[in-house]
Amino acid sequence: MLSPVERRYTTFAVALGSSLAPFMVAGLFVAIPAVGEEFAADPVILGWIPTAFFLAAAMFLIPFGRNADIYGGKRIFSLGLAVYFIAALAAALAPTAPILIGARFLAGVGAAMVFATSFALLGLILPEDERGAALGINIAASFGGFALGFLAGGLLAYYSTWRALFLVPPPVALLSAGIIRRHLRGECALSRGTRPxxxxxxxxxxxxxxxxxxxxxxxxxxxxxxxxxxxxxxxxxxxxxxxxxDPLLDIRTLLRNRPLALANAAVLVYSTAGSAYVYLFSLYFQYVREFDARLAGSIFLVTSLVTASLVGYTGRLSDRISPHLVAMAGAAMTIAGFAALSFIGPATPVAVPVLALVLIVVGIAFFQPPVYTLVIGAAERAMYGVASGLVETMRLLGMTASMAVAIVAFALNFGGMAITEETVPLLLTSLQALFSIYFCLSVASLLVIWLAGRAA
Missing domain, CATH: 4.10.860 (DNA Excision Repair, Uvrb; Chain A)
Incomplete structure (x- = not known):
């Protein structure tokens, strides 16, 4: 058993590692217009910059989670930090948009290693009475990474360059890896000897x-x-x-467990509906409303803090009343947000998109903790690790699909043209169509979560 000091250091290191991917994702969302100007990239190419990250993370999350059980969580987590280091430097030095996309795909591979092992490491090294607090710190670090990323992305894109954003992760990754190497003794490999x-x-x-x-x-x-x-x-x-x-995923158990399958389906559909909103709002605020990167980043910073402040409350609320009812309330708020955005234009009062953005982020805060409670509640104790990895994969798949839908809409409307003053009307048409599509998907997620509640 680790000493109290070693446990605190390890918890801190894991939290640092968990904050890196949200930091880079949020910062790059805000800086997307600056990237587009430097590379003269059209919205399809710009859309692939975040999509490549989500795609890689979704592809490799479960495989790395399984390999962590076999070869050790500490080893996979540390390797993920090394991949972060390389990917961040590659992104900072990227001479072209395709190379930047490749660097973001590599960062997604590193994120899969970190996502797949962070909660498992804390669960294995900490006594039961310390796990809840440590997991809370880890979740708070992720939200903190988002908030700092929005702030840094806006400020750096305005005052310096978006490339400076990627100079932050390497030293943080080195610090986290050094602490893990020094203070986490031994290895956590519960399935050692099993063949992948x-x-x-x-x-x-x-x-x-x-x-x-x-x-x-x-x-x-x-x-x-x-x-x-x-x-x-x-x-x-x-x-x-x-x-x-020795399956990677126990399909037979999943097929027999209807509540678990429906809860994961709800996560997939809801994430497909509600994950591209930051990218779309970044384009809307900076191209249609002509906000600068500082103001756009500040708006996203405030909304991310709203989400962070609510998730603890909604988690406790889902302990007191049926989780699916809380999640349904979140989906309803997201539906209202996208409904308000379906007809926005350059003359729409700015309060309308801002209010819609608040409704969407509050909806996310009400949806996520309860639906995760549903997933864990539907899984047998021996399946907690698999269920956790599966629901995270569904979330990442939904994020990837959400961006893919945006890419299709921009490809159909822009045909390879970059966003300029002349093509802003095309951007607005694309945004209106996408917000309508995400409205329909949000309605579908409400139906699926209702079915999941009935099956529970």
């Missing part, structure tokens, strides 16, 4: 890649072909996982 399901890993990553890339290429023939190939790969994965002795 290499074929299952290959199938799962291929399936996610084909489905998400195919979605982003629609309505082109290549997109339909990639989607068809992805569905075939998914079928092969399901068959393989039901027959192998």
């Amino acid at each position: 399901d290499l074929f299952g890993i290959a199938l799962s990553t291929t399936t996610i890649l084909l489905l998400m890339v195919g979605l982003s290429l629609l309505p082109a023939v290549q997109g339909a072909a990639a989607l068809a190939a992805g569905l075939a790969s998914l079928g092969t994965f399901i068959v393989h996982e039901t027959k192998t002795a």
